[in-house]
Amino acid sequence: MRQFGRTYRTFLAAFEAAVGLPMQRWRVLLSLHQRDEAISQKQLAEHLQIDPGALTRQLKHLQAMGWIERAVDARDNRITNVSLSSAGRAAVDDALPRRNAFLETVTVALPDDMLNVLSTALGLFETQLREQVAVRPTV
Template identity: 35%
Template sequence: MTLLTKKIDKQSLLYRMGFLTRRWRQMLDSAFQSLGLTDAAWRPLLHLHHLGDGIKQKDLAASLGIEGPSLTRILDQLIAKGFIERVEDASDRRAKLLTLSPQGRAMVTEITGKVSALEHDLLSAFDDTEIEQMSYFVERLEKRLQETRSRLKG
C-alpha cells in the first residue's frame, strides 16, 4: 500500500501537515542560503513585507510567533545589514516603527521570486480544482483552529 492509497486517520493527517510544513521551511532555508539569509533573517523580512511598513516590533513578533527579545536580536542584525530601518512613531515618540529599506525591498523581491519558482515546481502537479479544494480545506482548518483556541482560552 503506497502513501497515496493508505487510509489516513485524522491524527495522522495533522501530524503529516506539520511535517510537510517543516520540510517546506527546510527547502526555503536551503534556497535562501545562496542569498546569505537564515531562517531567522528571511522570515521577518517576508512578514514585514506582507504586514506593510510602519508596524511596531511587537506586532511583527506576534506575526512571527516569537518573543520580543528574540526578535530584537534578529532585527539588530537585519538593521546592520541594511535591510530594515527603525523610524520614530509620530504618535508615540518612545515607540519605533519598522520599515523595509530599499535594500530590504530588493531582498524581498529575490526571496519572493525564489518562493514563486518553488511553489510553481511543487504545485504544478495539481490542477486548479485540486488547488481550490486544498485552499478551501486549509482555510476551514485555520478557522476551526482559531475557534478551538478561542474556546480553550475563555
C-alpha cells in the first residue's frame, strides 16, 4: 500500500510539472472542455466523483484565472451552472498535447498486456473501496 501511495503522489507531481496544471484542476477543465454547454456544479461534482466543496474550491481558482464562468441558472436560482470560457478552452487546447505526450512517456515502458493487468487490478481495487464506503457505519 505504501508503494501505491508513493506512486500516486509521484504521478500527480509529474503530471503537474509536465502539463502545467494540478490534476484536480485539469480534470475539471477537461470535463468542461468535452461539453458544448454549461453543466450544473452538482452534476459536475457527480460526474467527476468529487466532494462538492472540493469542486467549489477548484472552480474559484479557475474562475479567478478567467478560465471558467459560473452563472445562476435562469430557470432555478438554486442552481449554479459552470462552463468553460474562451480563455479556458484555449488553455485546455494548449495543454492537451503536453498531457498526451506525458501519458505516452510514462506508459511507453509498459507493454500493453501489463497496462491491461494494471488497469484491471486498479478497477477491482476501486470497486472494493466503493463497496467499503457504502457499508461504512454512520456515527
